[in-house]
Amino acid sequence: MVPSLDVESSIQRYSNSKDSNRDNHVTTSPYLSPLFTSAADLQLRFLCPSDIDQVKDLCKEWFPIQYPEAWYKDITSDPRFYSLAAVYQSKLVGLLIAEVKQSDAINKEDKGILDGRMYSNCTVGYILSLGVCSRFRRQGVASLLLDSFLNHVTQSENQTCKAIYLHVLTMNSAAIRFYEKHYFRLHSFLPYYYSVDGKCKDGFTYVLYINGGHPPWGLLYPFLEKVLKYRFIH
Numbered sequence: 001m002v003p004s005l006d007v008e009s010s011i012q013r014y015s016n017s018k019d020s021n022r023d024n025h026v027t028t029s030p031y032l033s034p035l036f037t038s039a040a041d042l043q044l045r046f047l048c049p050s051d052i053d054q055v056k057d058l059c060k061e062w063f064p065i066q067y068p069e070a071w072y073k074d075i076t077s078d079p080r081f082y083s084l085a086a087v088y089q090s091k092l093v094g095l096l097i098a099e100v101k102q103s104d105a106i107n108k109e110d111k112g113i114l115d116g117r118m119y120s121n122c123t124v125g126y127i128l129s130l131g132v133c134s135r136f137r138r139q140g141v142a143s144l145l146l147d148s149f150l151n152h153v154t155q156s157e158n159q160t161c162k163a164i165y166l167h168v169l170t171m172n173s174a175a176i177r178f179y180e181k182h183y184f185r186l187h188s189f190l191p192y193y194y195s196v197d198g199k200c201k202d203g204f205t206y207v208l209y210i211n212g213g214h215p216p217w218g219l220l221y222p223f224l225e226k227v228l229k230y231r232f233i234h
């Protein structure tokens with residue numbers, strides 16, 4: 001049986017945890033199942049270097065791509081990453097790894113998410129990874145992690161952050177549904193973007209505009225999204 005998770009107490013504990021500057025980024029998620037309201041313990045906290053082995057195991061289990069050793073070190077120790085864990089009974093059961101970067105650091109293939117002239121001094125959030133252990137899925141854990149990051153990037157001091165984006169395999173329908181439920185929109189198709197078991201696989205870029213940010217294509221944008229969806233998502 002999947003244990004129920006207590007978000008209220010997790011937020012309380014999280015608020016008392018290591019980095020007080022980041023405390024108020026966590027809120028209750030409107031998506032959480034009522035199952036989570038009983039006395040139990042889901043905690044949210046930022047990753048630390050001692051989490052590295054658990055994080056490696058989870059990423060190997062969840063993602064078909066391999067991350068370099070240095071990446072694990074960075075996300076568990078470099079404060080530039082927003083590396084948030086959902087913890088149940090001292091075990092990591094969910095992870096969200098994100099960063100906020102200058103818009104001119106957006107990779108070439110994703111430059112089109114913002115108008116470069118209009119948003120030259122802006123920042124963007126990039127979600128590098130999001131995953132939840134299979135027995136805890138469909139209970140709102142990923143939504144809680146995502147809400148925490150959204151809360152962070154929409155705080156008054158982060159109003160320069162105009163969009164959050166991510167990449168997803170075109171065949172990952174669970175993740176696509178998850179992001180669409182959270183109002184991310186399909187932005188572009190990235191042929192052969194991933195290498196999975198030595199084979200090239202296609203990806204999508206999904207974007208959520210925040211803090212008044214908007215896509216560069218005006219009226220054409222919803223049309224392009226419809227075309228991509230018709231072509232690639234059934």
Ligand SMILES: CC(C)(COP(=O)(O)OP(=O)(O)OC[C@H]1O[C@@H](n2cnc3c(N)ncnc32)[C@H](O)[C@@H]1OP(=O)(O)O)[C@@H](O)C(=O)NCCC(=O)NCCS
Binds near residue numbers: 062130144174
């Ligand atoms: C995608 C993932 C992070 C979602 O985590 P989660 O904790 O189950 O998500 P939540 O419970 O917060 O949200 C669930 C919502 O997402 C969507 N969703 C999630 N899994 C789904 C699935 N298998 N089929 C259809 N919709 C799904 C639904 O809209 C669902 O809402 P519902 O339960 O009311 O129908 C999880 O499935 C996962 O870890 N997958 C493997 C790793 C991965 O692919 N990560 C994304 C990389 S880009």
